[in-house]
Amino acid sequence: MRQTETRWSLSVLFLIGLAALPPQGAAQEQKTPPQPLTRSEAWSVFGYDPTPDFRTYDPQYRTKINQYKDEMERLRQEMYRQAKAGRKTPCARQIYVEAQWLVQYTADFDRIEKRLQALRALLKQPADPPEAKEQSPVDGSFNACNQAWFYKVDAACDKLVVMQYLDVRPKHPLRFLDQVNSPDKFRAYMDRLLIADVSKTGEDTRFELNLGGTDLVRLILGTLPSGYSFDPRLKSTLIDYVDNRWQDPQTGFWGCWYKTKNGAIRKAADMSITFHIVHYREGKVKRWPQIIQTTLAMKDLEWPYGWLQEGQMSDHHNYDVVTLFHYGWAAMTPQQKSQARAEIRKMLDFCLTRSLRADGSFNLGDEGTIGESFEFPCLFLYEIGFFNKENRFWTDETFPQAKGIAKRIAAKIKELQLDDPETQVAQLIVENAD
Numbered sequence: 001m002r003q004t005e006t007r008w009s010l011s012v013l014f015l016i017g018l019a020a021l022p023p024q025g026a027a028q029e030q031k032t033p034p035q036p037l038t039r040s041e042a043w044s045v046f047g048y049d050p051t052p053d054f055r056t057y058d059p060q061y062r063t064k065i066n067q068y069k070d071e072m073e074r075l076r077q078e079m080y081r082q083a084k085a086g087r088k089t090p091c092a093r094q095i096y097v098e099a100q101w102l103v104q105y106t107a108d109f110d111r112i113e114k115r116l117q118a119l120r121a122l123l124k125q126p127a128d129p130p131e132a133k134e135q136s137p138v139d140g141s142f143n144a145c146n147q148a149w150f151y152k153v154d155a156a157c158d159k160l161v162v163m164q165y166l167d168v169r170p171k172h173p174l175r176f177l178d179q180v181n182s183p184d185k186f187r188a189y190m191d192r193l194l195i196a197d198v199s200k201t202g203e204d205t206r207f208e209l210n211l212g213g214t215d216l217v218r219l220i221l222g223t224l225p226s227g228y229s230f231d232p233r234l235k236s237t238l239i240d241y242v243d244n245r246w247q248d249p250q251t252g253f254w255g256c257w258y259k260t261k262n263g264a265i266r267k268a269a270d271m272s273i274t275f276h277i278v279h280y281r282e283g284k285v286k287r288w289p290q291i292i293q294t295t296l297a298m299k300d301l302e303w304p305y306g307w308l309q310e311g312q313m314s315d316h317h318n319y320d321v322v323t324l325f326h327y328g329w330a331a332m333t334p335q336q337k338s339q340a341r342a343e344i345r346k347m348l349d350f351c352l353t354r355s356l357r358a359d360g361s362f363n364l365g366d367e368g369t370i371g372e373s374f375e376f377p378c379l380f381l382y383e384i385g386f387f388n389k390e391n392r393f394w395t396d397e398t399f400p401q402a403k404g405i406a407k408r409i410a411a412k413i414k415e416l417q418l419d420d421p422e423t424q425v426a427q428l429i430v431e432n433a434d
Contacts, residue, residue: 039302046251046269046298047305048258053198056261058107068103068112072096075119082123083370086417091132093369093420094145094155095119101148107202115147135159140174150212152176157215158421160224165428174228180216181230183237189213190241197259206256206270206304214276217242223280242277243286252290255304269294272304275320283327292328292336295321299343314365315355316372318347319380326383329393341394344384351377356405360412371422374413378426387433406433 040049054061079096083089099115102108122128135142143155156174163169180186193209218224220234246254248267254277255270278285285291298306303317325332325340332340355362355377362373378387385392386399387406410430413423 037301042302043305045301045305046253046294047255048260048266048268050196050198050204050258053258053261054107054202054204056199057202061107064109065103065107068109068116071116072100072103075099075116075123078123079119080364080370083418084416087127088133088419089128089369090420091128091145092119092122093371094132094143094151095122096369098146098148098151101207105204105207118145135170135172137172139176140170140172141176148208149176149179150208150215153215153219154211155421156226157218157224158425160226162421162424162428164225169227174226177219177226177228177230181234183231183233186216186220186234186237187241190246193256194246195257195259195265199259199261204256206268206273209256210270210273210276210304214273214280217277218280221281223282242281247286249287250290251294252287252292253294268305269298270304271295271298271306271317271320275323278327279323288328288331291324292332295324295328296336296339309365313347313350313354314376315351315362315380316365316376318350319376319383322347322380322383326391326393337394344394347380348384348386351380352405356409360405360408360410361416369420369422370416371418371420371426374409374418374426375422378409378429382429387429389434403433406430 040051043049051062054065058064075096079089079092082092095115095118099112099119102112102115106112129144132143132145134144136144139152141152141156142159143151146152146155153176156170156176160170180189190209190213193205193213196203196205198204217238219226219228220230220238242254248254248269251267251269253269253271253274255268255273258266258268260266274291278291300306301308302311303309303314307317307321308314309317322344325344329337355365357363362377364370364373381387381402383391384394386402407430410427413427413430
């Protein structure tokens with residue numbers, strides 16, 4: 001039997017929004033400002049909140065997971081403190097991000113506890129193991145301290161981005177990609193992730209779909225050269241899957257699909273997943289009018305089904321949004337371009353006045369590591385042309401302060417002696433600023 005789909009009409013959503021506005025000339029009569037949506041309410045517009053499904057899977061889910069979230073924050077602060085004191089933390093970062101995924105997207109408490117025990121023990125040691133930074137000669141992976149396969153894919157992509165810029169190649173072939181190197185293997189992997197049945201499995205597959213699934217797009221299509229010999233049939237298989245199986249023709253977005261309690265399938269419109277697919281395909285995707293319309297419609301909603309993080313801007317999410325604007329600029333109407341310009345100016349002001357510190361570092365915000373706190377603001381500033389003239393798709397103005405800011409950021413990176421892949425991306429951007 002074919003599963004039913006739960007879908008939302010963008011036109012209905014826009015009409016709801018318009019109906020909520022006061023008639024012309026009545027703005028003065030409005031006395032009570034509208035209450036902000038809860039996260040669950042915000043997610044229900046374009047996405048899905050799996051929290052009730054986790055509670056169905058384990059009635060004690062909320063109590064257990066909150067304890068682990070508190071522990072994660074303590075360990076993050078300790079890792080941050082040691083990194084600022086000069087410790088290199090490649091292995092600690094790998095364990096931390098994997099534990100963070102498990103806490104945020106699974107109810108696998110045994111696995112969570114084992115990862116946190118490993119991180120606690122490592123942070124008590126004087127240094128991370130040196131092999132954590134080296135490529136494995138066995139399977140070609142770059143992250144010896146991760147256990148989940150999709151993190152091998154994502155860590156390799158981080159390394160390959162820097163290698164591509166430096167014109168160097170991996171020492172060893174990426175044999176871990178053998179796991180998906182045929183049309184049948186690829187489709188099986190993607191199908192396992194595409195539909196999350198959280199109440200039965202205790203896992204929300206969204207995050208792995210966002211990293212492993214979208215990273216395979218740039219590796220298989222070759223927009224990120226890897227040197228790996230993919231099955232020649234995989235390119236057409238991937239394009240067919242992404243365009244005809246996965247993209248929602250109504251919203252233009254991609255996302256995880258969720259099986260609801262009544263057996264229906266809810267197709268989420270995920271900002272982050274959509275950004276990755278558009279970016280990794282260099283904008284060569286279908287349904288640009290729908291993508292732009294959806295992007296603008298979710299402006300005031302919560303990530304990943306909106307732009308905001310806990311009701312506030314985020315350099316990370318702002319980077320995603322402006323990248324979609326950049327690739328889709330030619331498909332935008334004059335009114336949409338005007339709206340986008342106004343939003344980009346707000347984002348730029350946020351980055352320079354609220355994220356950037358006087359010493360050249362950035363507030364940690366929603367980022368998990370110091371490296372990411374440098375990477376995403378710099379990527380945002382690069383994408384809008386603040387650091388490079390050719391990217392000023394949205395404006396003709398110049399930014400005379402950019403060079404000085406770039407030097408300040410570069411000096412701070414050097415002072416902290418950071419050498420993780422995320423910081424390397426930021427360093428390449430600021431060192432090559434116009």
